[in-house]
Amino acid sequence: MGRQADANAVVPLPVRDGVAPSYLWLDDSPLEGALAFLTSHFADVGEAVWRDRMARGEVVDASGDMLGADSVLRRGMRIWYYRELEAETPIPFEEQILFRDDHLLVVDKPHFLPMTPGGRFLHETLLVRLKNKTGLAQLTPIHRLDRETAGVVVFSHQEATRGAYQSLFQKRSVRKVYEALAAPLPQLTFPLVHRSRMVEGNPFFRMQEVDGEPNSESVIDVIEPQGDAMLYRLQPHTGRKHQLRVHMAALGAPIMNDAFYPEALPCKGDDFANPLKLLARSIGFDDPLTGLARRFESRRTL
Structure with a gap:
């Protein structure tokens, strides 16, 4: 599959409807025309679709020169194009902008909405x-x-200051607080620290805990009962994939409506009425440009 250009890349096609163009490196040239290669490489995109894209001038090389059906491909070449989806399921929830200045945009993301394009999501991200x-x-x-x-x-x-903010997350200088709904754990004493070694599991999209030196740590506390469930405060000190979901399941209280943990449920469409009961409540850090303390809080509830 092709990769989407990042914000720093110099690209020969503009952003279109909010979507950056994708590109494909040709490490080993197939020594065939562009149309034959693209239809064989992207088996789910038909020849007519590629011909139409080429006619619109939306398949180009790194210099921005249009590629046609018989354009000769060569080793090291990069092909640029727009990723398109024929049908995309609308996500019926809206994001909210919490803060904006000359450098940052802070957003309150709804459940079910992907961060960036990938798979079956493009515009609905x-x-x-x-x-x-x-x-x-x-x-x-x-x-x-x-x-x-x-x-x-x-x-x-803002490209010039992006690295300063990214370094905060890399150095774990960001204070993240999550909230989750799960079953009560009356046998445990809170707050507690859960540490474990997490690795990729099976199937590939799940994580699992194994024996060995811990590489994940979360602080877990109770906030208040909510019906038959308990509202928990979760503070991850590391950033492993699905860390909070794995840790809560390991304690015996998987987060409500979790389709991955403790067991992966059969694949089905999104149940918009029953989202995962996990919320990134707040993020705080000392601004690397001004030194001022920043804290942003979600307006959503579980």
Whole structure:
């Protein structure tokens, strides 16, 4: 599959409807025309679709020169094009902008909305929606939330200062607080620290805990009962994939409506009425440019 250009790349095609063009490196030239190669490489995109894209001038090389059906491909070449989806399921929830200055855009993400284009999502992603809403072509997420998770997420839209903010997350200088609904754990004493070694599991999209030196740590506390469930405060000190979901399941209280943990449920369509009960409640850090304390809080509830 092709890769989408990042915000720093010099590309020969403009952002279109909030979507940056994708590209494909030709490490080993197939020694055939562009149309034959593209239809064989992208088996789910038909020849007529590629001919139409070429006719519109939307398949080009790194210099911006249009490629036609018989254009000769060569080793080391990069092909640029727009990724398109014939049908995309609308996500019926809206993001909210919490803060914007000359460097950052802070957003309250809804459940079910992916961060960036991939798989069956393109326009129905937070990044594309925000580019269309704000006109910020250089918008880039500094960190990620799972598609199933709602809450606060921070974007950069200024290339010159992006690295300073990214370093905060790399150095774990960011204070993240999550909330989750799960079953009560009356046998445990809170707050508690859960540490474990997490590795990729089976199937590939899940993580699992194994024996060995811990590489993940979360502080877990109770906030208040909510019906038969308990509202928990979760503070991850590391940033492993699905870390909070794995840790809560390991304690015997998987987060409500989690389709991955403790067991992966059969694949089905999104149940918009029953989102994962996990919310990125707040993010705080000392601004690397001004030294001022920053804290952003979600307006959503579980």
